Amino acid sequence: MSIILDKLSSDLNTNSPLIIAGPCSAESQQQLLSTAYSLKEIGIKIFRAGIWKPRTRPNSFEGVGEIGLEWLKNVRLETNMKIMTEVANPNHLDDILKNDIDMIWIGARTTGNPFAVQEIANALKGVDIPVFVKNPLNEDLNLWIGAIERFHNSDIKQILAIHRGFFAYGSQKYRNIPQWQIPVELKRIMPSIPLLCDPSHIAGHRSLVKEVSQTALDLNFDGLMIESHINPSEALSDKEQQLPTNELKKLLSNLILRENNISDDDVAVSLKGLRSQIDSLDLDLIEILIKRMTIAQKIGLKKKDNGITILQPERWEYILKDRVLNGKKGGLSNEFLILLLRAIHQESINIQTNIMNRNL
Ligand code: PEP
Ligand code: MN
Numbered sequence: 282m283s284i285i286l287d288k289l290s291s292d293l294n295t296n297s298p299l300i301i302a303g304p305c306s307a308e309s310q311q312q313l314l315s316t317a318y319s320l321k322e323i324g325i326k327i328f329r330a331g332i333w334k335p336r337t338r339p340n341s342f343e344g345v346g347e348i349g350l351e352w353l354k355n356v357r358l359e360t361n362m363k364i365m366t367e368v369a370n371p372n373h374l375d376d377i378l379k380n381d382i383d384m385i386w387i388g389a390r391t392t393g394n395p396f397a398v399q400e401i402a403n404a405l406k407g408v409d410i411p412v413f414v415k416n417p418l419n420e421d422l423n424l425w426i427g428a429i430e431r432f433h434n435s436d437i438k439q440i441l442a443i444h445r446g447f448f449a450y451g452s453q454k455y456r457n458i459p460q461w462q463i464p465v466e467l468k469r470i471m472p473s474i475p476l477l478c479d480p481s482h483i484a485g486h487r488s489l490v491k492e493v494s495q496t497a498l499d500l501n502f503d504g505l506m507i508e509s510h511i512n513p514s515e516a517l518s519d520k521e522q523q524l525p526t527n528e529l530k531k532l533l534s535n536l537i538l539r540e541n542n543i544s545d546d547d548v549a550v551s552l553k554g555l556r557s558q559i560d561s562l563d564l565d566l567i568e569i570l571i572k573r574m575t576i577a578q579k580i581g582l583k584k585k586d587n588g589i590t591i592l593q594p595e596r597w598e599y600i601l602k603d604r605v606l607n608g609k610k611g612g613l614s615n616e617f618l619i620l621l622l623r624a625i626h627q628e629s630i631n632i633q634t635n636i637m638n639r640n641l
Pocket of ligand 2: 508
């Protein structure tokens with residue numbers, strides 16, 4: 282376990298996964314307190330609520346502002362939970378530090394703005410507070426890493442990351458697509474930064490929060506931040522995705538915690554056998570791709586000699602349709618096949634472009 286997580290878990294006297302819960306927004310003292318009492322009862326130790334809400338369109342509920350910090354402090358007083366809220370600029374941070382809030386998170390829209398992140402990081406110099414950094418809205422891992430580095434450079438000791446999915450125009454199933462490979466890559470590059478998942482903003486609807494939470498835990502995430510409201514139908518923001526506290530209780534007790542280590546010898550042996558099959562198939566795949574690209578090279582030369590363009594849309598259309606059809610027969614998903622074929626086709630175009638431009 283990472284040192285940061287170790288410290289937080291022991292401060293909170295809890296085991297991982299770390300669970301943070303609370304409403305999307307603070308709406309009234311009454312709403313915060315009743316949600317908090319109910320969450321405390323199910324064992325939640327960190328309470329979240331947004332005070333300043335970054336909304337996509339104006340004239341939506343933009344948060345209650347500074348008064349909400351007083352309400353949050355009352356939650357701490359009454360329940361002994363740690364309290365956390367979102368910071369988007371140094372003025373928010375000023376108010377938060379004056380009010381001695383326990384933890385902060387940087388929202389997705391702020392992480393995507395290096396100026397804002399740097400200003401907050403500068404204002405945090407010398408302050409010891411856990412900072413949770415959400416991924417930016419767009420699928421830019423470096424922007425996420427960059428924000429973490431800015432806090433690191435300000436000497437913040439407790440930095441954690443939160444995966445909340447990525448904006449995709451017309452996204453269908455989820456409000457924000459998970460693109461799990463991006464947080465997994467973050468974990469590979471920055472293994473000491475604990476990684477949490479916010480399944481609520483990925484799911485966009487409460488019925489999907491459980492499956493996203495389970496996937497996150499199956500991918501070794503260190504914790505979850507889940508939106509929960511005492512009465513979601515009256516919530517002033519994100520009402521579709523917030524869980525009533527009793528549903529959160531059910532979700533948490535049904536989550537399956539799997540082991541990262543393989544302790545059973547028989548399982549280890551059979552996994553090893555299956556993995557060596559994968560290793561050898563991967564080598565075959567690479568072998569075939571090399572052969573395919575060698576032919577693409579020959580095609581490039583032929584096109585160059587005969588003054589033909591690289592891209593022939595009907596041919597590409599045919600390849601895509603034909604391969605997707607065949608792959609789907611074998612149970613491969615449409616999404617995967619299209620991604621794979623696009624990557625192969627792009628590499629083929631790159632090779633042919635090099636040939637065309639050689640000795641211009
Ligand atoms: C939130 O947590 O309520 C929030 C605004 O999240 P995000 O920045 O991930 O959209
Ligand atoms: Mn929200």
